[in-house]
Amino acid sequence: MLVILWLFALTVRGMQESDSPADQDSDLVVIGHQWWWEVRYPQTGVVSANEIHIPISSKWRVRLESTDVIHDFWVPQLARKIQMIPGQPNYIWLEADASGNYDGSCAEYCGEEHARMRFAVIAESPAAYAAWLSEQEKPAIVPVTDSARNGLKIFQTMTCVNCHSIRGVSVSANAAPDLTHMASRATLGAGVLSNTEANLFLWLKNPQAAKPGCFMPDLKLTDAQAGALASYLETLQ
Amino acid sequence: MSKTALAFVAIETPSAISAPRGLYSWVATVDHKRIGILYLLTALVFFAAGGVEALLMRIQLARPNNTFLSPDAYDQIFTMHGTTMIFLVVMPTLIGLANYLVPLMIGARDMAFPRLNALSYWLLPCGGLLLHFSLLAGGAPAVGWFSYAPLSEPAYASTQGIDYWVLSLLILGIGSVAASINLIATILTLRAPGLTIRRLPLFVWMVFVNSFLIILALPVLNSAIVMLFIDRHLGTHFFVPSHGGSAVLWQHFFWAFGHPEVYIMALPAFGIISEVIPVFSRRPIFGYEFVAASTVAIGLLSFGIWAHHMFAVGLGRPVDLFFAASSMLIAVPTGVKIFNWSATLWGGAIRLNTAMRFAVAFLIQFTIGGLSGVTFAVVPIDWQVTGTYYLVAHFHYVLFGGTFFAVFAGLYYWFPKMTGRMLSERLGKLNFWMALIGFNTAFFVQHFLGLMGMPRRVYTYPDLPGWGLLNFISTIGAFLLGASVLVLLWNIVVSLRRGQPAGENPWQAWTLEWATTSPPPAHNFDRVPPIRSRRPLWDLAHPENPDPLVGGSTSRDEFVLDKNRVGMASFLASESAFFLMLVLAYLFYNSQPLSGPSSANTLSPLKTGIYTLCLIASSLTFWLAEKKLAAKNFFAFRRLLALTILLGTVFVLGQGLEYLHLFRAGVMVNSNLFATTFFTLTGFHGLHMCIGLVALLIVLGLSLAGDFNQGRIEAVKSVGLYWHFVDAVWLVVFSVVYLRPLL
Numbered sequence: 001m002l003v004i005l006w007l008f009a010l011t012v013r014g015m016q017e018s019d020s021p022a023d024q025d026s027d028l029v030v031i032g033h034q035w036w037w038e039v040r041y042p043q044t045g046v047v048s049a050n051e052i053h054i055p056i057s058s059k060w061r062v063r064l065e066s067t068d069v070i071h072d073f074w075v076p077q078l079a080r081k082i083q084m085i086p087g088q089p090n091y092i093w094l095e096a097d098a099s100g101n102y103d104g105s106c107a108e109y110c111g112e113e114h115a116r117m118r119f120a121v122i123a124e125s126p127a128a129y130a131a132w133l134s135e136q137e138k139p140a141i142v143p144v145t146d147s148a149r150n151g152l153k154i155f156q157t158m159t160c161v162n163c164h165s166i167r168g169v170s171v172s173a174n175a176a177p178d179l180t181h182m183a184s185r186a187t188l189g190a191g192v193l194s195n196t197e198a199n200l201f202l203w204l205k206n207p208q209a210a211k212p213g214c215f216m217p218d219l220k221l222t223d224a225q226a227g228a229l230a231s232y233l234e235t236l237q
Numbered sequence: 238m239s240k241t242a243l244a245f246v247a248i249e250t251p252s253a254i255s256a257p258r259g260l261y262s263w264v265a266t267v268d269h270k271r272i273g274i275l276y277l278l279t280a281l282v283f284f285a286a287g288g289v290e291a292l293l294m295r296i297q298l299a300r301p302n303n304t305f306l307s308p309d310a311y312d313q314i315f316t317m318h319g320t321t322m323i324f325l326v327v328m329p330t331l332i333g334l335a336n337y338l339v340p341l342m343i344g345a346r347d348m349a350f351p352r353l354n355a356l357s358y359w360l361l362p363c364g365g366l367l368l369h370f371s372l373l374a375g376g377a378p379a380v381g382w383f384s385y386a387p388l389s390e391p392a393y394a395s396t397q398g399i400d401y402w403v404l405s406l407l408i409l410g411i412g413s414v415a416a417s418i419n420l421i422a423t424i425l426t427l428r429a430p431g432l433t434i435r436r437l438p439l440f441v442w443m444v445f446v447n448s449f450l451i452i453l454a455l456p457v458l459n460s461a462i463v464m465l466f467i468d469r470h471l472g473t474h475f476f477v478p479s480h481g482g483s484a485v486l487w488q489h490f491f492w493a494f495g496h497p498e499v500y501i502m503a504l505p506a507f508g509i510i511s512e513v514i515p516v517f518s519r520r521p522i523f524g525y526e527f528v529a530a531s532t533v534a535i536g537l538l539s540f541g542i543w544a545h546h547m548f549a550v551g552l553g554r555p556v557d558l559f560f561a562a563s564s565m566l567i568a569v570p571t572g573v574k575i576f577n578w579s580a581t582l583w584g585g586a587i588r589l590n591t592a593m594r595f596a597v598a599f600l601i602q603f604t605i606g607g608l609s610g611v612t613f614a615v616v617p618i619d620w621q622v623t624g625t626y627y628l629v630a631h632f633h634y635v636l637f638g639g640t641f642f643a644v645f646a647g648l649y650y651w652f653p654k655m656t657g658r659m660l661s662e663r664l665g666k667l668n669f670w671m672a673l674i675g676f677n678t679a680f681f682v683q684h685f686l687g688l689m690g691m692p693r694r695v696y697t698y699p700d701l702p703g704w705g706l707l708n709f710i711s712t713i714g715a716f717l718l719g720a721s722v723l724v725l726l727w728n729i730v731v732s733l734r735r736g737q738p739a740g741e742n743p744w745q746a747w748t749l750e751w752a753t754t755s756p757p758p759a760h761n762f763d764r765v766p767p768i769r770s771r772r773p774l775w776d777l778a779h780p781e782n783p784d785p786l787v788g789g790s791t792s793r794d795e796f797v798l799d800k801n802r803v804g805m806a807s808f809l810a811s812e813s814a815f816f817l818m819l820v821l822a823y824l825f826y827n828s829q830p831l832s833g834p835s836s837a838n839t840l841s842p843l844k845t846g847i848y849t850l851c852l853i854a855s856s857l858t859f860w861l862a863e864k865k866l867a868a869k870n871f872f873a874f875r876r877l878l879a880l881t882i883l884l885g886t887v888f889v890l891g892q893g894l895e896y897l898h899l900f901r902a903g904v905m906v907n908s909n910l911f912a913t914t915f916f917t918l919t920g921f922h923g924l925h926m927c928i929g930l931v932a933l934l935i936v937l938g939l940s941l942a943g944d945f946n947q948g949r950i951e952a953v954k955s956v957g958l959y960w961h962f963v964d965a966v967w968l969v970v971f972s973v974v975y976l977r978p979l980l
Contacts, residue, residue, distance in 0.1 A: 004565045007615055011561050014617030015554055034393075069388040070484055072549060072624055076690040080620035081549050085485060086387060087478030090551040103701070107624040107692045108549070109381045111388055112308045115695035191699065212308050 026063035026091065028052065032071030032084040032106070035113035035214065036177055036190040046136040047165070049177030050190045052094075052104075052121045055129035059095045072108035075121050081107050096123035112213035118191030139168030140180045140236050151232025154225050163216075166236070176216065183236045189214065200230040267351035268759055269340050272358045274655065276333025279361055283325035284722075286369075290318040292719055295679075295712040301700035311696035312379035313398070317368075319382030320402065323502065324409050325365045327636065330644055331505040332357075332416045335444040337655065339420060341750035341757060342438045344429025344765040349422035349800040353415055360412030364405045371401035378402040381694060383495060384465070386476030386487040391469050400469060403462045410455040417448035418807040424448075426800040429749070431768035435788040438748045438771070439522060442529045443508030446536045447501055452811040453540070454497035460818035461490035467917060472907040475822070481910050485550060486825060490818065492543035500539040502636060504532060506643035507574060510596050513646045514578050516746045517593040518585025521772060521784070524577045531570035538567040548619040557616050564614035568607065575604055591665030595646035598673055602638030606631055609684070627687025633680045637718075645672065645725070652729070653743050657755040658736030664728035671721035678714025682707045747772035801951040802958065809962045812925075816966050819918045820973055826910040833909040837978040839899060840915075848891030849971050855884035856964045859933075859957055866950055875940050881960070882933050889926050892919065915974060922970055925963045932956045 030052070031038040039048045054060055064073050066084040074081040075094070082090050096102065106117040124132065143149045155161065156169065163176035185195055189211045193199040202209075204226040207216040221229065263271060293314055297306040306314070336354065340347055348354045371377045378398035380389045389399050424437075424445045437445075464475040465487070474480035476487045507528075515522045522528060544552060544560040578600055587593065609631040613619045622628060645668075652660050686707050691698055698704055742751040751774055753762050766773050770784035827836065862877035899912075906916040936956050939945065945953065 004568065007565055007611070008562055011615045011617065012558065014615070015557065069393055070385055074624075074690075074692070076621065080617065081623060082551055082620070083549050085478070085550065087483075088485065088551075103690065105690070105692050108385070109388070109694040111393060112312060112379070114312075114692075115308065115697050118699070 025061070027060040028054075028094070029063045029065065030073060030084070032064070032066040032068075032073070032110070032117075033175075034068050034111050035106070035117040035211075037117070037119045038067075038174065038177070041133070041136075044133060044137055046133065047167075047174075047178040048136065048181065048185070050119045050187065051185050052119065053129055053132050054094060054096060054121060054123050055126040056096050056099050056123045058126075059093055062092050062094045064090045064092065069110050070108050071106045071110045071117070073104070074107040075102050075104040077102045078121060078123075083108055094121070096121065099123050099125060099128075113211055116190060116192050116211060118187075120186065120191075135184070135237070136181055140166045142168075143232055143235060145231070145235075147228050148232040148235050151228040151230070154221075154229045155232065158219055158221075158225075159217075160229075179233060179236060181236055183234045197230050197234045200233060201226050204229055267347070267355045269336050269348045269351065269354060270655075270757060270759075270761075272354050273333045273335075273337025275358055276329045276336055276361065279358075279365070280326050280329040280333060283321050283329075283365055287318050287321040287326055288719055288722060290314045290321065292715060294318065295715040297696060298698070298708050299712040300709065301705045302697055304697075306696065308696045309376070309379060312694075313377040315694055316378050316381055316398075316402075320368065320378075320406075321365075322636070323382060323498070324406060325361070325368070327502045327640055328409075328413055329361050331447075331502070331640075332413065334509070334644070334647060334651075335420055335447075335505060336416070338651065338750055339423060339441055339444055340427070341654075341753070341761055342441050342748050343424065343427060343432055344749045344752075344762060344768070345423060345427035346761050348419050349427055350419050350804060353804075354419050357412045357416035357419065360408050360415070364409035364412065367401055367408065368405035371396075371398045374398075374401065383491050384462075385491075386465065386468075386482075386484055387478060389465060390477055392477075400466065403466045403469075406462055407459055410459050413451050414455050414808075414811050417451040418804050418811070420444055420448045421452070421807045422800045422804040425803050426798045429765045429768060432749075433788050436768060436771050439511035439525065439528055440505070440508035440748075443504045443511070443532055446532045447504040447508075448807075450497045450501050450504070450536055450539065452807055453814045454494050454501065456811050456815035457490060457818050458494035458498075460815050460822075461487065461494065463921075464490075464822065464917065467906070467913070473913040474907070474910065475913060481826075481831070483825070485547075485552075486822070488547050488550060489543070490822075492546040493540070493818075495546060496543040497539045499632075499635070500535055502640055504535070506599070506640040507532065509643045509647035509650075510578060510599055511574075512746075512748065513592050513596045513650050514581050514600075515585075516650075516744050517588045517590065517596070518581050519588070520581065520585045521747075522577065523580035523583075524573075525771060527573050528577050531573040534570040535567060538563060538570070542567055545614055545619070546623075548613075548616050549623050561614050561616050565611065568611050568614075571607055575600065575607070590649070591660070591662055591669055592646045592649035594666075594669045595642050595649065595672075598669070599639060599642040599646060602634055602642060602676070606634030606639055609634065622687055624692055625687035626683040626691045626693055629693050630680050630683035630687060633683075638676055638680070642672070642676075645669075648725075650744070651750075652732070653739030654750055654755045654757070656733060656736075657739050658732050659739050659743060660732045660736060661728050664724055664731070668721055668724040668728060671717055671724060675714050675717030675719075675721055679711050679718055680714070682710050682714075686711075742774065745778070747775045749773060752777075799951065799954075801955045805955040805958045809958060812962065813966075816918075816921070816969070819914075819921060820969060823914040823918050823973060826914050831909050831911050833911070834899075834902075834904045835911045835978075836915070836974055839902065839904055840895075840975055842975040842979060845891065845895060845971065845975055848888045849967065851884045851891070852888045852964050852967055855881045855888070856961050858884065859960055863953060863957055866945060866953060869946075871940065871946065874945075875937065878933065878937050878940065882930060882937065885926060885930050885933065885960075889923060889930070892923050892926075918970060918974065922963070922967060925966070929956075929960050929963050932959065 026042060029040040029042055031040070037050050039050070039052050040046070064082060064084045066086045068086065070086070071084040072081055073084055073092070078096055079092055079094050082092050084090065100123055102121040102123065104119045104121055106114055110117065143152050152169065155166070161170045161173060163173050165171045165173050165178045165180065167180040183195070187193065188195050188199055188203050192211050193203060204221055206218050207214055208218055263275065266272060293306065294311065297303050297311055336348070375396040376398050378384070378394070378401070380394055380399060384399065384402065387393060424441060467473050468475050468477065474482040476482045476484060478484050511522055511528055542560055542564045544556060545564040548557055609627070613623065613631070649660055649665055686704065689701070689703060691704060698708070739755045741754055744751070749765065752766050766777050770776055770787045772784050776783040858877050858881045862874050862881060865873040865877060904912050906913055933956060936953055939952065
């Protein structure tokens with residue numbers, strides 16, 4: 001019984017330190033989708049995906065939502081685990097003491113690609129974070145090469161714009177990751193492939209081969225189309 | 238000690254009984270021993286399926302980024318593995334053992350309701366086949382065994398897998414409840430003379446408490462999956478947040494069933510251990526009363542700790558702390574048991590055979606699983622480890638290292654009784670060591686994987702440092718564990734043909750099942766030995782040194798209960814749990830104002846109040862009818878019974894008119910959550926009314942046929958209980974649905 005009382009006291013203390021109140025503004029909103037993470041910075045309007053940049057040593061309040069089923073936001077080294085429940089936002093604290101890349105993943109089974117719904121938290125010095133943020137605030141780069149211009153045209157004329165946004169091109173959709181600065185991110189498909197032009201080409205040719213079950217359809221792009229699109233998207237630093 | 242207390246009790250044996258042979262005799266059997274064996278064999282078939290599923294998963298996870306299974310296949314397999322192991326293996330195995338052993342242990346000839354017993358069993362293969370039929374109908378369910386909404390709603394799970402899952406679980410749930418009602422009635426009403434509650438073998442105690450858990454917890458699951466099914470087929474939104482439903486309510490409902498379920502899968506295993514350890518330590522269990530009482534405590538507490546599965550939901554600190562405290566508390570009675578078993582071993586003359594080896598391994602592994610369980614009650618730790626491989630390791634330590642090892646112990650212990658032959662100790666030793674090493678290799682490393690951040694239910698994982706190696710080790714252990722089961726099967730096959738004959742009591746055990754031949758005759762006992770303590774066979778073998786008398790003389794034995802009434806009361810308790818959940822769902826969704834139809838703007842309390850009066854009157858007329866029957870005034874009985882049926886019919890028609898009125902006004906079951914919960918609640922009540930009316934008509938028919946003239950009126954009393962119950966439920970429904978808005 002004494003052991004239990006002691007455990008209980010520890011529990012109460014641990015919860016007090018890690019619980020976040022629900023009635024304040026958030027520094028960051030993370031929205032779970034089947035099977036990727038939408039990352040929004042409400043103060044600046046920056047929108048990204050599958051990668052969260054934070055400055056070290058500041059305690060951030062994160063609002064967690066879901067657009068479809070229940071997901072669970074988990075960065076083992078930085079914060080508690082908490083479900084992302086449709087229709088019921090949750091809040092947690094997120095803070096890193098040292099700079100580095102911290103792996104995160106979905107921890108509640110959410111369907112076919114639950115295993116590959118991963119993300120990274122990149123904690124950097126406040127200066128590096130500020131530099132990153134100011135880059136992200138800019139609209140997308142205007143293409144300069146022929147191939148990239150061609151890629152932009154494909155992006156606008158194929159059905160890409162129905163789901164993806166690129167600030168400066170088309171911002172109506174958020175069913176899929178925002179691509180405004182997609183080339184600045186490290187992975188494709190929430191951790192499935194590293195973000196290189198060759199991998200992006202493969203992804204565009206057949207997303208279902210790279211991530212079976214994901215909601216990006218196989219658009220039957222020709223090699224030329226996929227190549228042009230990949231070369232455009234990889235300029236979006 | 239009086240002379241009568243020492244006398245054998247002869248059991249009357251109908252001369253016609255002889256063991257029938259052939260396959261059909263197994264299909265048609267109502268013998269609890271055969272039904273018990275059928276349960277065990279069926280569970281074994283599904284165990285093979287679930288085991289192969291486990292090995293397929295372990296092959297896929299043996300190395301990072303493996304492509305042996307597609308994600309969809311993996312997701313179906315882990316869902317089927319969990320569902321199969323829980324509902325088609327562990328529960329049937331434990332219920333099967335209880336079926337075989339309880340009547341023997343209490344000196345009875347059979348279960349209280351042998352035909353209901355056969356029905357309970359046959360629902361098991363039906364449910365199992367229905368679940369697996371989904372494989373032919375577009376794919377098995379792929380949502381995990383707890384089927385979290387909204388992932389299980391049609392928008393995200395469009396194949397019919399979940400529909401088969403729901404139907405299968407409903408059938409299995411009904412079967413388990415029926416079996417438990419039967420066990421409760423058997424234990425309460427069929428004990429041999431002298432076998433008071435305080436002298437019951439502990440296995441019977443655990444099965445008894447467990448049966449209450451089943452009849453109260455399974456209906457909670459049934460109500461939840463019925464709502465899910467209505468969502469999927471009638472377009473309603475119980476658990477669809479985008480239409481006002483609640484994703485969290487599913488979790489509450491599921492775990493309000495799910496946590497008692499954990500103890501449902503553990504208590505009979507505790508019972509097995511409580512039999513095996515004393516016999517092979519050659520001394521009575523230490524602290525019988527504490528073992529029995531802690532079982533009751535676990536049973537009660539198990540209903541108050543469900544939300545410790547939901548600490549990651551964000552329920553808020555007060556709720557989390559309440560469930561943290563209750564979850565820590567349940568460790569106390571469980572610890573009491575561990576202490577008692579260890580104390581029984583202490584100083585015992587231990588016979589370390591295969592059954593005992595498994596029992597000792599159970600003790601250690603279950604303690605590890607229990608301790609890791611306590612870490613989940615410490616909320617901040619739970620926030621890290623829940624939903625990871627640490628959790629997978631934890632519950633496999635409880636369910637495999639605990640329950641399965643106990644079942645293996647029980648199998649080696651009771652196999653001689655069931656078959657008349659001993660299992661080979663040589664193969665048993667091999668079986669044990671392979672299982673022990675395989676199990677711990679497979680699951681111990683998973684604790685570390687979880688702490689390193691590997692989520693559960695992933696079909697693959699990135700090549701992070703250590704992950705590949707630990708997963709590979711786990712896979713090797715799983716295959717060794719699988720091989721150990723093959724050794725067990727081989728042992729069973731060989732021993733059935735060439736095993737040593739067992740004789741009546743090969744272990745010099747002390748409980749009644751060892752007082753008859755092995756295997757026992759169809760009628761179980763020619764005579765039951767006198768019972769004055771917890772070890773009747775010890776007293777018989779050692780008349781010079783018997784156990785002290787337990788609980789005074791047998792003459793002030795418990796009052797006699799009627800098995801029909803006990804059975805019906807248990808059934809109604811189970812029904813109450815079902816209706817309670819429907820009422821709670823109604824209150825949950827109607828406590829805040831909804832747009833669209835509501836109780837206040839669509840229902841007429843006055844009209845329905847009149848029909849309600851009819852229903853109350855029908856209870857009254859039935860009560861009068863029973864009095865007339867007791868007075869053998871059969872004509873008045875039939876007249877009052879007909880009046881009861883008439884009043885009940887008026888009520889049902891009244892409800893029908895109200896439905897019609899609502900339909901005309903455009904209020905359908907999927908209009909909004911008021912309509913959904915209203916139609917679900919009153920619809921299920923209406924269904925029960927109709928069943929009650931059919932039962933009353935049957936009683937009327939039997940009465941016209943002259944069935945009650947001999948005074949056999951148990952059926953009337955049971956139907957009466959049911960009818961009063963349905964009326965009482967309506968009074969609750971009427972208050973909640975119709976009167977509440979008037980307040």
